[in-house]
Amino acid sequence: MKIFYAIQATGNGHISRATQLYPYLQKFGEVDFFLSGNNASLNVDLPIKFKSEGCSLHYSKCGGLNYWDIAKNIQPLTMYKDAKSLPLKNYDVVINDFDSITSLACKMQKAQSVQFGHQASFVSENTPRPEKRSIMGEMILKHYASSPKHIGLHFEKYDSFIHSPIIKDEIVQAEPKDLKHITVYLPSFQKDCLEKAFNKLSDVEFHWFLNDIQSEQTVGNITYFPVNQKLFNESLIHCHGIITGGGFETPAEALFLEKKILSIPIRNHYEQECNAAALKKMGVPVVYEVGDNFDEIIENWLNSIVIYPKIQANNIPETLQFLFDTYNK
Structure with a gap:
């Protein structure tokens, strides 16, 4: 065939x-x-x-x-x-x-x-x-x-x-751990849009995956990573939670691993708005606008106790x- x-x-x-x-x-x-x-x-x-x-x-x-x-x-x-x-x-x-x-x-x-x-x-x-x-x-x-x-x-x-x-084999076969860091994958945001909010949370370690980063580098409480499947899988498997968009694959993998999720759908992206509606029904917090209080939103999210339904691969x-x-x- x-x-x-x-x-x-x-x-x-x-x-x-x-x-x-x-x-x-x-x-x-x-x-x-x-x-x-x-x-x-x-x-x-x-x-x-x-x-x-x-x-x-x-x-x-x-x-x-x-x-x-x-x-x-x-x-x-x-x-x-x-x-x-x-x-x-x-x-x-x-x-x-x-x-x-x-x-x-x-x-x-x-x-x-x-x-x-x-x-x-x-x-x-x-x-x-x-x-x-x-x-x-x-x-x-x-x-x-x-x-x-x-x-x-x-x-x-x-x-x-x-x-x-x-769900990728690497995720299905993984033994997830909580090493306390927060994985960040938001391809529609440039670095200076969110960096200030992350820096304010100096006691939180962020793993931030960005398209314009060529090699891993740590500045303060943020480690910047290039978009790389192997590195991302490792960060997700061992994170405390993930801040990501309103896509499908990444939230699905996070739900499978039973990780905390904060979803920020791309503005005026209808499919992501639909996904966000589905995530909200499952108890996932959704942020539609990122403003000066984004650090407070992250802090409240980290302090919240939520149980999402585990999805099947x-x-x-x-x-x-x-x-x-x-x-x-």
Whole structure:
């Protein structure tokens, strides 16, 4: 069997998931990957056969989206040509993890596909949303990478086609400890937006992962790390808690490890607002605006006693078998 797997490379979660799935997919057949987008920071250790600049998110300085940068980097003609050139007819199965080019290519070439991943879960009305829905956000979630078939991943099984999160082997097999530090992963924030708040909490040790850091360095109570999967896994496994965005993979791993979480969804990022709504239902505190009192928010969070529901790791062979069975129906 020949398998085409499209990865959305906006952020690192899709790449991390594909890397975990790859050895399992190989048991079903030969896998070629298509990497679409240009602002992930993880090294990609996968057989990437096709690449495209695609459509990527860009962030403002302190926790929001930069719509101007997003718009000016979209090249519709190039995306159309890329979609036209993908040889999807050469593949038995097309798996799409939220990539618009692959979705377009399937329509143009009348090729079958299945949307697989977190965003696929939003096809269901049962999947949590914020109190105020965004019409544009709903359209993007449902039509940006549309497919006739869907297999979703989420914190809980909100619908029959939604499965547990893909948790990396390193996390599943880990023996978590509490070494008291706080792991920080907030790619939409630049250093000077939050550094002052962390410095005020001089008795708290922070492990802060930043895209523009080249090597590990400690200044006061903050150790700065480059975005590196191995280093991040170690920090998360041994942390007291994590401050992160409203993404999916990192909170899922933290919930699996039973770590404290403080979530700061990216402003005006509808999917992250939806994830934040789901996290709030599970008891996770969510901060929508970071102001001068952020150090107090962190301190109150650290002093709070919370018990989150422990989530289960995905049974990957079972889910992939379900995927291929669904595809062939």
